[in-house]
Amino acid sequence: EVQLVESGGGVVQPGGSLRLSCAASGFIFEDFAMHWVRQAPGKGLEWVSLISGDGGTTYYADSVKGRFTISRDISENSLYLQMNSLRTEDSALYYCTKDAGGSRPLDYWGQGTLVTVSS
Amino acid sequence: DIQMTQSPSTLSASVGGRVSITCRASQTISNWLAWYQQKPGKAPKLLIYKASSLESGVPSRFSGSGSGTEFTLTISSLQPDDFATYYCQQYNSYSGYTFGQGTKLEIK
Numbered sequence: 001e002v003q004l005v006e007s008g009g010g011v012v013q014p015g016g017s018l019r020l021s022c023a024a025s026g027f028i029f030e031d032f033a034m035h036w037v038r039q040a041p042g043k044g045l046e047w048v049s050l051i052s053g054d055g056g057t058t059y060y061a062d063s064v065k066g067r068f069t070i071s072r073d074i075s076e077n078s079l080y081l082q083m084n085s086l087r088t089e090d091s092a093l094y095y096c097t098k099d100a101g102g103s104r105p106l107d108y109w110g111q112g113t114l115v116t117v118s119s
Numbered sequence: 120d121i122q123m124t125q126s127p128s129t130l131s132a133s134v135g136g137r138v139s140i141t142c143r144a145s146q147t148i149s150n151w152l153a154w155y156q157q158k159p160g161k162a163p164k165l166l167i168y169k170a171s172s173l174e175s176g177v178p179s180r181f182s183g184s185g186s187g188t189e190f191t192l193t194i195s196s197l198q199p200d201d202f203a204t205y206y207c208q209q210y211n212s213y214s215g216y217t218f219g220q221g222t223k224l225e226i227k
Binding site: 035037044045046047050059061062095100103104105106107109110111112 | 120162169208210215218219221
């Protein structure tokens, strides 16, 4: 059974940093790209970033480019999101998601970890 | 970046009814279009991929159509469990997997 469990969320001041983690299990981690998707309270879904299976390719939404860094540790079956220079508009529930590969997009989602940026 | 525009933002319908939600892409995405359902407090669930392919386990009353820049999700014979928020998403390229702004389906 595929499981994605996020952690690392919390309250941080504007300009601060936070590192999110996602523990993956139930599939061959290095075979699949992984993504972060966020959702501000009461708002829609926003794609944030993706990383290829081998970790060699990464992409970011314009809204986080230059501030966020996605990474993965294949030995630990873990996905990370380092978030720097945080802004109030980064406050959201952050989901770790698995890319299905082939012709299908995001097939498994974690339950999310909440990030609140506030002074 | 590719922008996705969904309409309407809110939709009211009755159990047993039929509804359609439209999603337009700012540039052609072939058929790299997915639809997700999200219920309050839950993660989204994949319903349709490649514009018209039904994800395993999803009821056949859900269907998708379209290609290029215009796409439609249709739900026929609405069930109480179908009242939720629906999102389209383009995955045309690794440069970004943009979502539409969502359509909330409410019970009339």
